[in-house]
Amino acid sequence: MAKIQVKKIATMTGHADSLYALAPAAAPDCFYSAGNDGLVVLWDKNKPEQGQLIARVSGTVYALCPLPEEQALVVGQNNQGVYRIQTDTRQVAASAAVTSAAIFDIACQNNRLYVATGSGELVVLTADRLQTIGKWQICDKSLRCLALHASLPHLAVGTSDHHIYIIDHRTMQPIAKLAGHTNSVFSLTYSPCRRYLLSGSRDAHLRIWNVAAGYALQQSIVAHMYTINHIAYSPDGRWFITCSKDKSIKLWEAATFTLRKVIDRARHAGHGTSVNKLLWLNNNQFVAASDDRTLSVWEFTVENSINF
Numbered sequence: 001m002a003k004i005q006v007k008k009i010a011t012m013t014g015h016a017d018s019l020y021a022l023a024p025a026a027a028p029d030c031f032y033s034a035g036n037d038g039l040v041v042l043w044d045k046n047k048p049e050q051g052q053l054i055a056r057v058s059g060t061v062y063a064l065c066p067l068p069e070e071q072a073l074v075v076g077q078n079n080q081g082v083y084r085i086q087t088d089t090r091q092v093a094a095s096a097a098v099t100s101a102a103i104f105d106i107a108c109q110n111n112r113l114y115v116a117t118g119s120g121e122l123v124v125l126t127a128d129r130l131q132t133i134g135k136w137q138i139c140d141k142s143l144r145c146l147a148l149h150a151s152l153p154h155l156a157v158g159t160s161d162h163h164i165y166i167i168d169h170r171t172m173q174p175i176a177k178l179a180g181h182t183n184s185v186f187s188l189t190y191s192p193c194r195r196y197l198l199s200g201s202r203d204a205h206l207r208i209w210n211v212a213a214g215y216a217l218q219q220s221i222v223a224h225m226y227t228i229n230h231i232a233y234s235p236d237g238r239w240f241i242t243c244s245k246d247k248s249i250k251l252w253e254a255a256t257f258t259l260r261k262v263i264d265r266a267r268h269a270g271h272g273t274s275v276n277k278l279l280w281l282n283n284n285q286f287v288a289a290s291d292d293r294t295l296s297v298w299e300f301t302v303e304n305s306i307n308f
Contacts, residue, residue, distance in 0.1 A: 003303045004251065004261045006268055009285070010048040010297035015039060019289035022279040023064035023073065025087070031279055031287055032073060033295055034061035040075055040085070045281060045297045055085050055092070065106035065113065067127060074113060074127070076103030082115060084130055096130035098123045107146040107155070114155060114169070116143035122157065122167075136172050138165055147188035147197065149211070156197055158185030164199055166215060176215050180207055187230045191254065192237035200228030200242060208257060219257060223250065232278040232286070241286060243275035249288055251300060263298060271296065 017036035025031050025042055032054065034040045040055040055075060063076035067084075072093065075083045081097040101118035108114070108127055115123040120140050124133040141160035148155055148169070155169040164178040164185055183202035190197055190211070196218070197209040206223035209215045224244035233240045233254065243249045249270065251261040264270045273291035280286045285299045 004300055005303060006251075006261055006263055006298060006300045008269060008296055009299050010045050012043050012048045012051060012295035012297075013293065014041065014051050015293045015295075017293060018274075018276070018291040019293065019295065020060070020062045020276050021064040022277045022287055022289050022295075023066045024068070024279065024281075025066070026068045026071065029281060031281065032064055032066070033289055034064055034075065035276075035289070036060045038077075040064070040073070042087075043295065045285070045287075048297070054087060054090055055083070057083065060102075062102065062104050063106040063116075065108050067108065070128070074106055074108070074130075076106050076115065078102045082106070082113070082125065082130055084127075094128075094130040096125060096132065098125065098132065098135075102142070104142060104144050105146045107148050109148050109169070112169075114146055114148075116146050116157065118142040120159070124172075134172070138167075139163070142184070144184055144186050145188045147190050149190050150192075150194055152194075152211070154211075156188045156190070158188045158199060158201075160184040162201075164188065164197075164209075178209060178215055178217075180217055180220065181205065183227075187228060187242075189231050189233060189240075191240075192233055198231050198240070200231050202227040204228060204244070204246075206231070206242060206257075221257065223259075224248065227274075229274065229276045230278045232280055234280050234283050234286075236283045238283070241278050241280075243278050243288060245274040247271055247273060247275060249275055249278070249298070261300065 019035035021034040023032045038057045042052040059078035065074040084094040105116040113125040145158040157165040166176040181201040187200040206221040208219040226245040249263040271290040277289040
């Protein structure tokens with residue numbers, strides 16, 4: 001099996017508290033970060049010491065949703081609502097006080113924003129003006145994460161009642177309710193091949209659901225020691241990464257769901273506290289955001305062994 005080498009290529013500092021949100025920026029190698037200090041910052045991996053303040057809000061930010069074609073970034077502010085920031089002018093173009101609860105995730109498709117709230121309510125807004133289309137009570141616990149299927153009209157909602165709800169986002173009618181996790185579901189992502197839904201939970205399990213088989217549970221993996229905070233596929237679909245409250249990042253081979261590398265403090269000078277969010281910059285570089293107030297950029301290479 002080919003050997004994988006990992007190195008940290010940049011560290012960003014400047015945030016004053018825990019980091020929870022990452023989003024890609026329009027320019028290559030650039031991305032946004034936000035967290036408990038209410039600062040939304042633009043970074044360039046090649047200039048890690050030169051973060052640019054894009055916006056400052058009064059509450060914690062758990063969710064960022066980029067609208068690159070419109071040079072806009074949607075910010076979910078804890079207990080305050082949703083803001084649309086024009087990234088070219090750094091001005092607030094629209095705002096909506098959609099909830100007094102926390103906003104844990106935002107997903108976008110076809111000028112619709114899907115907002116996951118701490119009250120268990122799913123709020124749907126127009127992406128351009130943040131006008132409310134509707135509100136649906138999914139459960140009586142927090143909605144923690146969202147995922148949109150690329151070709152089917154499926155919206156997956158992970159919740160603190162331990163379930164995953166699959167909803168037809170055209171009609172908002174339920175399709176399935178997936179049981180298996182024993183604690184809050186913190187991360188969801190559909191595979192680029194569109195065959196699987198991956199879920200990560202506070203129960204430390206990574207679960208793979210077969211979409212074509214009616215979301216039957218295909219595999220369950222004890223992936224981390226503690227909460228899985230985020231799962232993200234590489235752009236080419238060959239890899240995915242997970243991060244956890246156990247302070248580690250893990251690199252997985254997508255085709256086989258095989259663990260290939262563990263990135264932690266002891267082996268790679270990784271983060272010393274919970275790693276909360278991940279973002280791919282390209283097929284072999286990604287960013288991690290942590291409770292330790294820093295961002296780290298990682299690069300990995302695959303070295304093919306030669307047998308004589």
